[in-house]
Amino acid sequence: MDGRFNLDNQLCFRLYTASRLITQSYHPFLAEFGLTYPQYLVLLVLWEKDEQPVNDIAKRLMLETNTVTPLLKRMETEGILTRSKGKKDARQMIVTLTKKGCTLKEELLHVPEAVGSAVLCESLTPERVPELFAMLDGLIGQLKENQSNP
Amino acid sequence: MDGRFNLDNQLCFRLYTASRLITQSYHPFLAEFGLTYPQYLVLLVLWEKDEQPVNDIAKRLMLETNTVTPLLKRMETEGILTRSKGKKDARQMIVTLTKKGCTLKEELLHVPEAVGSAVLCESLTPERVPELFAMLDGLIGQLKENQSNP
DNA sequence: TATATTTGCATCGTGAACGATATAAATGAC
DNA sequence: GTCATTTATATCGTTCACGATGCAAATATA
Numbered sequence: 480m481d482g483r484f485n486l487d488n489q490l491c492f493r494l495y496t497a498s499r500l501i502t503q504s505y506h507p508f509l510a511e512f513g514l515t516y517p518q519y520l521v522l523l524v525l526w527e528k529d530e531q532p533v534n535d536i537a538k539r540l541m542l543e544t545n546t547v548t549p550l551l552k553r554m555e556t557e558g559i560l561t562r563s564k565g566k567k568d569a570r571q572m573i574v575t576l577t578k579k580g581c582t583l584k585e586e587l588l589h590v591p592e593a594v595g596s597a598v599l600c601e602s603l604t605p606e607r608v609p610e611l612f613a614m615l616d617g618l619i620g621q622l623k624e625n626q627s628n629p
Numbered sequence: 630m631d632g633r634f635n636l637d638n639q640l641c642f643r644l645y646t647a648s649r650l651i652t653q654s655y656h657p658f659l660a661e662f663g664l665t666y667p668q669y670l671v672l673l674v675l676w677e678k679d680e681q682p683v684n685d686i687a688k689r690l691m692l693e694t695n696t697v698t699p700l701l702k703r704m705e706t707e708g709i710l711t712r713s714k715g716k717k718d719a720r721q722m723i724v725t726l727t728k729k730g731c732t733l734k735e736e737l738l739h740v741p742e743a744v745g746s747a748v749l750c751e752s753l754t755p756e757r758v759p760e761l762f763a764m765l766d767g768l769i770g771q772l773k774e775n776q777s778n779p
Numbered sequence: 780t781a782t783a784t785t786t787g788c789a790t791c792g793t794g795a796a797c798g799a800t801a802t803a804a805a806t807g808a809c
Numbered sequence: 810g811t812c813a814t815t816t817a818t819a820t821c822g823t824t825c826a827c828g829a830t831g832c833a834a835a836t837a838t839a
Binding site for chain 2: 483484485486488489490491492493494495496497498499500501502503504505516520523524526527539540541584588591592594595597598599600601602603607608610611612613614615616617618619620621622623625626
């Protein structure tokens with residue numbers, strides 16, 4: 480019984496659970512505006528810089544276009560953004576926020592803080608958040624590197 | 630521009646990405662045996678203790694039964710486990726590993742180490758893994774507590 | 780300038796997640 | 810014992826993720 484299969488020794492299970500639970504904690508705030516968490520992520524990207532091709536959005540979120548395309552289509556149906564063929568490069572689809580998409584930024588202003596403060600506890604104090612960020616960034620970078628070098 | 634919406638300041642996005650990427654890194658090892666990562670998690674639970682009702686498995690994985698039931702059905706179809714009505718309580722479905730399900734434990738013995746070593750880097754050394762575990766456990770505990778106290 | 784390759788996006792199929800809802804068995808109240 | 814409530818699981822619909830594949834526009838090569 481060397482415990483290597485024990486769920487409590489698994490980093491991946493912790494990340495999987497933490498990710499699910501924190502995403503769930505966004506739900507009440509986002510559902511109010513008919514948004515899902517991945518859709519909120521797309522908004523974060525576009526609020527940062529509007530009028531981006533699908534590929535840039537996908538790269539920023541580290542997702543594939545086959546995940547992002549249907550997501551964007553649903554958001555287009557909701558009137559949050561528009562998709563139009565690129566003029567320089569006709570293969571590209573340029574994604575642009577509508578007025579509704581821009582307005583959501585104002586309406587969701589309080590969300591990051593509300594969710595952020597809800598996760599803090601004695602094991603995860605504000606001072607330790609940068610450590611957590613650094614470790615997760617290291618892990619993400621390492622995994623990205625591994626998948627580039629097969 | 631207070632950056633509260635900046636993707637790089639978001640804990641949730643980091644967890645979401647880290648979870649996806651590390652799950653992906655399990656894929657080559659599990660696909661060889663026709664398994665998905667959530668199915669692997671079910672196996673971890675059952676290898677720990679066989680013959681559990683659906684609810685116990687769901688609780689251990691912090692998932693709802695409406696997620697776990699279809700997962701178990703697919704695994705039953707694959708011949709990895711069986712589901713049978715509980716004798717004491719006819720509402721319960723007791724999940725039991727088949728010989729194939731037990732054998733997989735031997736065949737996957739090297740997986741935890743292989744994936745584990747692939748994520749280590751200078752920001753995430755073996756000595757710092759316990760810190761990461763503690764922070765994630767704190768976060769998970771906090772979020773579980775929040776959803777109990779509405 | 781033909782042709783080959785790459786790039787950007789989309790389509791398809793499968794398997795999770797999860798909110799909402801349903802059903803049957805067990806338990807509790809009276 | 811009868812009826813209400815709770816519990817254990819399942820069903821349904823929607824939205825991701827993602828591997829595999831397709832297609833057309835752009836670019837590189839001959």
